[in-house]
Amino acid sequence: MATPAEKHLYPIVNTDVALFTLIDMQLRVLLIRRANRPDPGGWALPGGIIKPEIDHSLEDAARRMLVAKTAVNVPHLEQVMTYSGPHRDPRGWSVSVLFFALLPSDQVSAVAGSKTEATDWANPEKPGRRLSFDHDQMRVAALTALRTKVEHGALPxxxxxxxxxxxxxxxxxxxxxxxxxxxxxxxxxxxxxxxxxxxxxxxxxxxxxxxxxxxxxxxxxx
Structure with missing residues (x-):
């Protein structure tokens, strides 16, 4: 059995998702108001810590958390990049893998999770609020990745x-x-x-x- 010192060597591993949709043909990204520590009441992209006993992959973890926090299962999920470091999360050294996901516009009303205080479909360029952790950087990276694919001919x-x-x-x-x-x-x-x-x-x-x-x-x- 690992000692407390050995356990401390392992970082917190998260997946976070920039969930995009169209509302009145305007691009929007989902923000959630956090219900738990750290930063309760703060706004962030939906995400959470992986559970190795049930998550068979990072994508599985991202989909599980989207369902738990927003009650939707998206048709497209794509990995963007990885963030890491000792200061990005007050709980300790952490790694977060960022995904972006696409939600059909006619399913927007289905977004209603059980583990968040509130949700908001924000302008991905100017969300109008401070985001917790490094999620503002993630928002920009996810939007850039989505735009790059469309600019290269991918149809959304x-x-x-x-x-x-x-x-x-x-x-x-x-x-x-x-x-x-x-x-x-x-x-x-x-x-x-x-x-x-x-x-x-x-x-x-x-x-x-x-x-x-x-x-x-x-x-x-x-």
């Missing part, structure tokens, strides 16, 4: 409902990148996109001609 279909239009896809990309995209060039790019499958006979009526409805291809991964 996990942020959309099961059925969507090309306009929905473009607006989602614009919300992530924080800038407008030329419609003509975007539509040309979508003509060769293999991740989009037209839904036969499904159209959305608008002021102009009806818009084709699409779904994500089987096995789509962001």
């Amino acid at each position: 279909l996990h942020l959309l409902p099961a059925r969507f239009t090309l306009t929905d896809v473009q607006r989602a990309c614009e919300a992530i990148m924080g800038r407008a995209i030329d419609k003509s060039s975007f539509r040309r790019q979508m003509k060769t996109a293999r991740d989009l499958v037209p839904v036969a006979g499904a159209f959305v009526r608008g002021a102009q001609r009806p818009a084709q409805v699409y779904r994500a291809a089987a096995g789509f991964a962001f």
Whole structure:
């Protein structure tokens, strides 16, 4: 059996998640108000300490904590980077692995966890409040990772409902990148996109001609 001195050699290991969604086609990240020490009442990204007896991987730990603290199981979770050091957590030397996750916009109302005092969907660029620990750095890193993927052509279909239009896809990309995209060039790019499958006979009526409805291809991964 390990002695207290030997146990002290092991750092605290956390996973933290920047959970993104779209609300009224505006990109938002989930913040929670902490119910437990350290920093009770402070705002942070959802996360917690891994449990080796039940978590088979860091991703398992991140998903478990998202379900516990927000009551959602996300379709996409991706590792961003690792943070470590003796001063980032008052409980002692710690390691935290940061993930970002994508939540479909029609599932926002399902976010209601049991281990937080409150939740807030904040602007990921300007959350409007101080975040606990080094979570402000994490927020920036997660947003940068998400933007980089979209800038390199990844389609954020996990942020959309099961059925969507090309306009929905473009607006989602614009919300992530924080800038407008030329419609003509975007539509040309979508003509060769293999991740989009037209839904036969499904159209959305608008002021102009009806818009084709699409779904994500089987096995789509962001």
